[in-house]
Amino acid sequence: MPRLSFWFEFASTYSYLSALRIEALAAEVGVAIDWHPFLLGPIFRAQGWETSPFNLYPAKGRYMVRDIARIAATRGLVFRLPEPFPQNGLLAARLATVGVRDGWVAPFTRAVYVAEFAEGRDISDPVVLADLLAAVGVDPGPAFDAAASPAIKEGLRVSTDEAIRLGLFGAPSFTAADGELFWGDDRLEAALAHARQSAV
């Protein structure tokens, strides 16, 4: 089965859109998804940004909110910008890295995005994250222990380094086995088509 890597950052609004639809779309076209949590913070800081470009460039930020609201409406999704924005997604990303290892990354990631962008919950709060883990059938204690381990912390750093190596500069991004890169929820269909085509 052809594979596509899905690179997501928990602070990213457009990653929310992709996380909620990628599995259904991929199943329709027979592509398997590899979920890759990574951090945009180090990538943004390397180009001199200390916060989200949507905060640095207010016109772009206002447009993003409107653009996502329009798209969310067509997909039956709720969207509101969390307060504060961007949220600190480090702990969630470490937990998702545990989820990649243990097989629950997809439902956990979807639960985090819904909590953050539909329900206005604070995804940097361990209490919120424990609640989300439990809701998708994961025992929070061992998951938090693993998330705090050197191996998982290093795994997330390696994932971010790999993202940079692949040319990523934003999220969501998608990479095929041949290295072809697609950026943005609006390129998901093209990325899936490429994954299928290049695997033939």
Next chain:
Amino acid sequence: MPRLSFWFEFASTYSYLSALRIEALAAEVGVAIDWHPFLLGPIFRAQGWETSPFNLYPAKGRYMVRDIARIAATRGLVFRLPEPFPQNGLLAARLATVGVRDGWVAPFTRAVYVAEFAEGRDISDPVVLADLLAAVGVDPGPAFDAAASPAIKEGLRVSTDEAIRLGLFGAPSFTAADGELFWGDDRLEAALAHARQSAV
């Protein structure tokens, strides 16, 4: 007939994609297009950028070239990044402002984009622009005289101010009569649908 404003900047690679397809798409859905040349330079400089973000952020620039090459291929278009990039589109934008007044903005704009992004010609060169004007049936002499007039120079400045007032931060952008803003060639279909729907 519902109307949609098409805001384009001659240095913008994604504006090329929209300029070549907007009239055909708009005709299909019964929307009239108002062509608005404007300048991104003043908008970029106001946020501290002295060149294209595709130069400031090289990973983003490399991706843009690949992304447009993929899209161009599906549309039967040629694309190559001009040298230097971005091109200086000031004179072309002043001429296009004359074209708005005199009714030849659409064919002239398409000719400029093809020269720039398919043929690798220097669109800051008056000789090239005179050639393109003649090719679309416009007498270059009076067009250049008008482009150098205070009224046209001021018209382009006013257009750029209006773009800022409407919340524009990039190109291509599309605005409907109700002020709804869409950014990017990949939002053109949604912008046309909105223009139709909001005019009902």
